[in-house]
Amino acid sequence: MTLCVALLGGSFDPVHNGHVALATLFATLLEPDQLRILPAGSPWQKSGLQARDADRIAMLRLAFAGAAATHPVTLDLQEIERGTPTYTIDTLRSVRAELGPDASIVFLMGSDQLQQLDSWREWRQLFELAHIGVAARPGFSMADAALPAAVASELTMRRGSLAQLRNTPSGRAYLAETLDVDISATQIRAALQRGEKANSLISPVVLDYIQQHNLYEI
Ligand SMILES: Nc1ncnc2c1ncn2[C@@H]1O[C@H](COP(=O)(O)OP(=O)(O)OP(=O)(O)O)[C@@H](O)[C@H]1O
Numbered sequence: 494m495t496l497c498v499a500l501l502g503g504s505f506d507p508v509h510n511g512h513v514a515l516a517t518l519f520a521t522l523l524e525p526d527q528l529r530i531l532p533a534g535s536p537w538q539k540s541g542l543q544a545r546d547a548d549r550i551a552m553l554r555l556a557f558a559g560a561a562a563t564h565p566v567t568l569d570l571q572e573i574e575r576g577t578p579t580y581t582i583d584t585l586r587s588v589r590a591e592l593g594p595d596a597s598i599v600f601l602m603g604s605d606q607l608q609q610l611d612s613w614r615e616w617r618q619l620f621e622l623a624h625i626g627v628a629a630r631p632g633f634s635m636a637d638a639a640l641p642a643a644v645a646s647e648l649t650m651r652r653g654s655l656a657q658l659r660n661t662p663s664g665r666a667y668l669a670e671t672l673d674v675d676i677s678a679t680q681i682r683a684a685l686q687r688g689e690k691a692n693s694l695i696s697p698v699v700l701d702y703i704q705q706h707n708l709y710e711i
């Protein structure tokens with residue numbers, strides 16, 4: 494059977510239940526040999542990260558410890574170690590070189606990123622290296638045609654089944670419209686700054702870590 498690696502990249506500032514839901518949804522759908530979490534080193538479309546790299550990494554380890562009991566989760570720190578602005582195309586080139594031409598690579602994202610995929614560096618070339626697996630975030634529906642025209646037509650051309658993603662190296666897109674988790678890191682940072690606990694949005698062990706290290710305070 495083809496080796497399949499699913500990648501979830503993100504700022505994870507902080508990691509929250511929406512990230513874990515996205516990763517575990519695709520881990521269940523694809524049954525990849527590896528589910529790699531890739532914290533971005535320097536997400537060039539964001540104005541900066543609030544938590545230090547070491548804290549984001551520690552929170553990721555805590556948040557995914559539960560999922561790691563049932564799915565083959567690993568943390569890949571290459572984007573932090575690279576020390577340059579984070580472009581997914583660079584990461585995919587490196588993962589493809591590592592895994593060889595036949596492995597299935599599936600880059601996971603929420604629908605907000607799909608809606609701006611045409612702003613990513615060399616975005617069309619991403620499909621030469623990987624598939625994409627997209628989960629809807631609240632308010633997103635394919636029927637509303639909420640995508641830039643270039644992304645919509647690329648998606649129409651590349652729509653594939655889970656089996657195609659699982660068993661071929663790259664070039665397909667799969668959209669899971671069922672995930673509907675109304676959580677964002679922005680909302681969590683704002684809640685924590687107001688002194689709220691954000692209990693239902695974030696894992697208790699991550700929340701403990703945030704409190705112990707006085708993260709996201711005003
Ligand atoms: N609730 C969610 N449901 C589905 N996908 C999500 C959800 N939250 C984040 N994602 C996806 O996870 C990836 C990493 O997201 P990121 O770390 O930027 O979190 P975020 O909550 O979107 O952060 P922020 O509010 O700071 O922009 C992105 O592809 C994003 O679309």
Ligand SMILES: O=C(O)c1ccc[n+]([C@@H]2O[C@H](COP(=O)([O-])O)[C@@H](O)[C@H]2O)c1
Nearest residue numbers: 502503504533536579580581582613614
């Ligand atoms: O490659 C790009 O140009 C690019 C532009 C925006 C986002 N990304 C990637 O998309 C993932 C989610 O990004 P973010 O900003 O929502 O945390 C993360 O892995 C980013 O590196 C990548």
